[in-house]
Amino acid sequence: MSLTAFLTDTTLCIGCKACEVACKEWNEVPDDGMIWSGLSYDNTKSLGSSTWRHVMFLEQPLAAGPQAVDTKDPFRWLFLSDVCKHCANAGCLEACPTGSIVRTEFGSVFVQPDVCNGCGYCVVSCPFGVVDKRPDDGRAFKCTFCYDRQRAGLVPACAKACPTESIRFGKLDELRERARNRVGELRHRGFKDANIYDPTESSVGGVHAFFVILGQPEAYNFPPAPEVPTIHLKSAWTSALVSAIILFAAVCAAFAFSAVR
Amino acid sequence: MAQSDNANSTRRPKATEERLDQIRREAAATGGVPVASGGAGHAAPPVALPGKTDAAGSYYNLPVLKEPTWTWEVPLYFFLGGVAGVSSCIALAAQFFSGDPALIRAALWMALAGAAICPILLIADLGRPSRFLNMLRVFKIQSPMSVGAWTLVAFSGCAFLAVLGNELVLRGFSSPLLVAMLWTGEISAAATGLILASYTGVLVGATAIPVWSENRKLLPPHFLTSGLGSAAGILELVGFLTSATQILGLISAGIETLIGGSIELRRRNVDIPLHYGKSGWFMRIAGTLEGPVALLLRIIWHSYPIGRYAAAACFIAGAVASRFAWIWAGRVSARDPHALFQLQTGKANSSRPA
Numbered sequence: 001m002s003l004t005a006f007l008t009d010t011t012l013c014i015g016c017k018a019c020e021v022a023c024k025e026w027n028e029v030p031d032d033g034m035i036w037s038g039l040s041y042d043n044t045k046s047l048g049s050s051t052w053r054h055v056m057f058l059e060q061p062l063a064a065g066p067q068a069v070d071t072k073d074p075f076r077w078l079f080l081s082d083v084c085k086h087c088a089n090a091g092c093l094e095a096c097p098t099g100s101i102v103r104t105e106f107g108s109v110f111v112q113p114d115v116c117n118g119c120g121y122c123v124v125s126c127p128f129g130v131v132d133k134r135p136d137d138g139r140a141f142k143c144t145f146c147y148d149r150q151r152a153g154l155v156p157a158c159a160k161a162c163p164t165e166s167i168r169f170g171k172l173d174e175l176r177e178r179a180r181n182r183v184g185e186l187r188h189r190g191f192k193d194a195n196i197y198d199p200t201e202s203s204v205g206g207v208h209a210f211f212v213i214l215g216q217p218e219a220y221n222f223p224p225a226p227e228v229p230t231i232h233l234k235s236a237w238t239s240a241l242v243s244a245i246i247l248f249a250a251v252c253a254a255f256a257f258s259a260v261r
Numbered sequence: 262m263a264q265s266d267n268a269n270s271t272r273r274p275k276a277t278e279e280r281l282d283q284i285r286r287e288a289a290a291t292g293g294v295p296v297a298s299g300g301a302g303h304a305a306p307p308v309a310l311p312g313k314t315d316a317a318g319s320y321y322n323l324p325v326l327k328e329p330t331w332t333w334e335v336p337l338y339f340f341l342g343g344v345a346g347v348s349s350c351i352a353l354a355a356q357f358f359s360g361d362p363a364l365i366r367a368a369l370w371m372a373l374a375g376a377a378i379c380p381i382l383l384i385a386d387l388g389r390p391s392r393f394l395n396m397l398r399v400f401k402i403q404s405p406m407s408v409g410a411w412t413l414v415a416f417s418g419c420a421f422l423a424v425l426g427n428e429l430v431l432r433g434f435s436s437p438l439l440v441a442m443l444w445t446g447e448i449s450a451a452a453t454g455l456i457l458a459s460y461t462g463v464l465v466g467a468t469a470i471p472v473w474s475e476n477r478k479l480l481p482p483h484f485l486t487s488g489l490g491s492a493a494g495i496l497e498l499v500g501f502l503t504s505a506t507q508i509l510g511l512i513s514a515g516i517e518t519l520i521g522g523s524i525e526l527r528r529r530n531v532d533i534p535l536h537y538g539k540s541g542w543f544m545r546i547a548g549t550l551e552g553p554v555a556l557l558l559r560i561i562w563h564s565y566p567i568g569r570y571a572a573a574a575c576f577i578a579g580a581v582a583s584r585f586a587w588i589w590a591g592r593v594s595a596r597d598p599h600a601l602f603q604l605q606t607g608k609a610n611s612s613r614p615a
Contacts, residue, residue, distance in 0.1 A: 014288075014292055015292075016288035016291075016292050016293050016294060017288075017293065017294060018284045018285055018287075018288035018294050021284055021294045022276070022281050022284050022285075025276035025280060025281075025284075026275075026276045026281065028275070039321045039323075042321075045321070045323050046323060046324070048327075056320060058320070091469060094401075094403050094404060095404050095405075095406060095468075096401075096404065096406075097396050097399075097401065097404050097406035097407035097410055098392075098395040098396060098398055098399065099398050099399040099401070100395070115392075115395055115398070116388075116389070116392075116395075117387050117388065117389045117390075117392035117393060117395045117396065118387050118388015118389045118392075119386075119387055119388075119396070119406060120329065120330040120331055120386075120388070121404070121406040121464075123327045123328075123329065123330050124326075124327070124329050124465075124468040124469060124470050124473075124591070124595075125467075125468050125469055126326075126327065126469060127326075127469040128325070129324065129325050129326040129327045129469075129595075130327075131327070132327050132330070133330045133388055134388075137388070138387070138388025138389045139388050139389060140388070154278075157276070157281055160278075160281045160282075160285070161281050161282075161284040161285045161288065162285065162288075163285045163286075163288040163289035164289075218318065218319055218598075218602050219318065219319070219320065220320055221319055221320035221323060221325045221598060222325075223325055223601060223602070223605055224602060224605045224606050225605035225606065226469075226605070227469075227605075229467045229468050229469050229474060230403050230467060232466055232467040232468075232474050232477050233403065233405070233463065233467045235477060235478055236405075236462065236463040236466040236467050236477040236478065236480070236481065237463055238478075239462070239477070239478040239479075239480075239481045239482065240456075240459035240460060240462060240463050240481035240485075241459075243459065243481050243482035243485050243486075244455040244456070244458075244459050244481075244485060246482075247347070247350070247455070247482075247485050247486070247489060248350055248354070248451070248455060250489075250509075250512055251347075251350055251351055251354040251489070251509065252354045252357060252358070254354070254505045254508040254509050254512070255354045255355050255357065255358040255360050255505050256357075256358050257504075257505075257508060258358075258360075258503060258504040258505040258508065259358040259359065259360065261504060
């Protein structure tokens with residue numbers, strides 16, 4: 001089975017939220033508020049346990065670059081549908097103590113709801129702030145990459161519902177190639193700040209849901225250099241072991257000293 | 262395990278391929294999607310406010326990371342696990358140097374009591390407490406949560422063995438097998454106890470939360486020392502005002518003074534939750550109680566039992582508060598996108614809001 005991926009392109013997104021609706025309806029994800037955040041047309045502000053696609057609305061000064069959508073608004077309007085990154089080295093998967101979070105045959109990261117016991121360690125181990133505990137349910141939830149649909153040979157619901165092909169689904173290698181070509185084309189057309197967001201150089205080792213963005217990753221709340229937290233294990237355990245040995249020696253010394261007195 | 266997954270009785274029929282196509286057609290035609298049914302009332306969409314986001318800044322200053330979901334049980338577990346783990350260590354050291362049998366007995370019982378309470382706290386914090394045994398489905402060396410769960414199980418068994426052996430020996434039973442069981446129990450309880458008391462620092466240190474991960478080397482000795490001083494303090498409060506507990510109390514309060522001082526002096530951006538705001542003050546008060554206050558009480562009133570009791574109580578209060586303060590600081594840290602960006606790029610971000 002070949003590895004699959006999402007390529008989400010901000011320059012093609014019109015902010016219609018069809019992906020959010022399709023995801024919710026297909027995956028039967030609970031209501032997450034249906035409120036306006038007051039931050040442009042953003043509803044949910046971030047991904048979460050009941051928000052597996054999140055459409056962002058960026059309002060930038062016109063000086064930031066040319067408009068990507070046909071609008072005469074006095075600011076540069078950008079939209080992007082955020083999603084779980086399905087990291088090659090996934091912090092949530094490494095952290096999960098129950099083995100609930102697994103790597104599927106498609107390369108995606110999947111939380112098995114019948115195994116998760118809601119310990120919450122994946123929540124603090126995700127460098128992108130994606131997975132979260134559903135308070136009323138107790139378990140952790142995130143994008144499944146429509147594992148059920150992929151198993152049946154179907155395209156994930158969000159990609160299927162996207163009217164502008166801003167969300168593309170396909171083979172990992174082919175979409176990486178397509179993203180590179182797209183950025184080249186955009187730069188040629190005057191979008192000098194077009195970039196791919198796919199942290200292949202960091203310990204995350206690249207993601208299976210990458211993005212074509214305009215400007216810096218920070219503007220989309222993407223960590224510029226995300227790290228999988230397991231890189232911290234060696235130094236933390238070394239510190240623990242060394243200090244444990246010193247502590248035991250100190251306790252022995254205290255009793256030895258008081259014994260001879 | 263299909264429990265309560267299908268609790269919603271008024272659900273809509275499952276979306277179909279036709280429905281997904283319909284969503285796409287509507288979005289293409291109208292630029293939006295009318296919700297099928299059952300949604301909340303539609304408010305008028307907001308008027309766009311130009312220039313609200315900054316090309317170089319974050320997305321509306323919203324958090325990048327998710328806040329820790331752990332409630333009060335977890336920091337209390339950090340404290341009790343530390344006390345129980347170090348207690349078994351104290352028992353073994355006292356056994357080595359033929360210490361007071363009553364003190365050894367008390368320390369072993371403290372270890373076993375901690376081993377009994379800790380799982381209750383951990384299970385209570387789970388989103389699905391009935392599935393606590395899933396913690397023991399697999400062993401993952403790369404997950405401190407998994408290592409910790411297994412360590413706690415091992416520690417409970419070892420501490421039970423040690424207490425059982427000790428009680429039998431105290432009641433006059435003696436056989437080489439019993440002595441072997443006692444020593445095996447005590448040594449293995451001390452070994453697993455040291456992991457139990459220190460892994461919690463690794464647990465929070467190996468996460469994506471900046472204030473935790475950037476203090477990953479400090480947290481294990483910090484938590485171990487807190488456990489040591491608290492265990493010695495509890496022994497004193499139950500009546501063991503020995504010179505050994507005084508030495509242990511002095512060592513712990515001294516090290517905690519140094520650790521608190523180094524936290525106070527290190528002014529990195531990721532350490533803001535340790536310095537400012539309510540979490541910063543909580544951290545500072547906790548560190549002062551288990552550091553300088555406990556140390557000074559022990560030095561000045563070392564010959565008065567009341568001074569030692571006060572020092573022990575201050576240290577224990579500070580140690581408990583400090584675990585809560587670290588969890589709190591983690592929540593504050595997760596909310597700050599700018600400290601995260603600065604940590605990852607090495608660039609100070611000029612667009613930080615005042």
